[in-house]
Amino acid sequence: MxxxxxxxxxxxxxxxxxxxxxxxxxxxxxxxxxxxAAAAPPPVYKPPLRGAPGGRVGGASRAAVHIKTPLPExxxxxxxxxxxxxxxxxxTLLYFVSRPVTWPTQFTISAPMQPQPVLETTIPSPxxxxxYALRLGDYRVRLHPGTIYTWxxxxxxxxxxxxxxxxxxxxxxxxxxxxTGAALALPPxxxxxxxxxxxxxxxxxxxxxxxxxxxxxxxxxxxxxQVGLTEAxxxxxxxxxx
Numbered sequence: 001m002x003x004x005x006x007x008x009x010x011x012x013x014x015x016x017x018x019x020x021x022x023x024x025x026x027x028x029x030x031x032x033x034x035x036x037a038a039a040a041p042p043p044v045y046k047p048p049l050r051g052a053p054g055g056r057v058g059g060a061s062r063a064a065v066h067i068k069t070p071l072p073e074x075x076x077x078x079x080x081x082x083x084x085x086x087x088x089x090x091x092t093l094l095y096f097v098s099r100p101v102t103w104p105t106q107f108t109i110s111a112p113m114q115p116q117p118v119l120e121t122t123i124p125s126p127x128x129x130x131x132y133a134l135r136l137g138d139y140r141v142r143l144h145p146g147t148i149y150t151w152x153x154x155x156x157x158x159x160x161x162x163x164x165x166x167x168x169x170x171x172x173x174x175x176x177x178x179x180t181g182a183a184l185a186l187p188p189x190x191x192x193x194x195x196x197x198x199x200x201x202x203x204x205x206x207x208x209x210x211x212x213x214x215x216x217x218x219x220x221x222x223x224x225x226q227v228g229l230t231e232a233x234x235x236x237x238x239x240x241x242x
Contacts, residue, residue: 040189040215042222043196043204047082052148052173054083056227059153059168071166073098074153075232077131077205077224078170083148084201087178090137092206095153095168096224096232097132101125104156107134109141111149118149125155129235131209131220143174172202187211192219201227216240 059074077094078084102125109119119141126132134153136143143149152169180203183194188211195204208219221236 040193043189043193043208043219045196045201045204045223045226046199047079047201048085048199052083052085052171054148054150054171054173055079055081056170057168059155059166069102070099071157072101072126072129072155073231074155074166074168075229076151076153076168076170077227077229077232078172079201079227083171083173085173085175085199086143086202087175087180087200088203089142089144089174089176090135091143091172091174091202092209093134093136093151093172093202094131094205094209095134096229096235097126097129098231098235099129100127101155104159106154106156107139107152108154109136109149109151111144111147123153131232131235133206133209143172145174145176148173175200187214189215189219192223196223 056076056078075096105123105125107121107123108117110117119139121139149172150169151172152167155166158164183191186194188207192204192207195207205223208223212220217236217240221233221240225233
């Protein structure tokens, strides 16, 4: 016959074990949805295997200009050694400026074998350093498939001496043969990843900029670093640390 104290001790242990089991049951454990999601890897830009000729030219003053204030620099968000591709006839183009601009600023698009620009217009001068968007749809301009266009952003320091102005240029080609219908429905960051992997630079970087508040600009920063945009990358890195 068991001792009464032993029986009481065994009953106490059984209750404690039962309580511990309930405390660790799946109903009380954090669900997968409640756990913080791991950060998605940044998009990786894969240039087209047969990239169209062209590339990016940096924007800094190319001649001595007698101006006391420091001059801004411009970097177009474009590949350095080939024409970036888009699947939109009215893409969004992005450029970076290193400091506020107090001079007139011009946006130009030109096509080969055409003496007059497709577009030449004055745009608002950036009031602060940062990345700015130019939406071709706002200017009623549509690209034609297969044509390698040159686009540029210029700061007009001296209207009568163009060589003294700050001019940055890049190239772009519209490919109408790529079917990206399903990708357009994706969230911005997944869209940026898809477009980057497909070699669609301008669509990838525009989607990354659209989703920059979702990932603290990580996707945009990764893309611009991959094409050697040093000034813009440093600016993005500083923003991400704030």
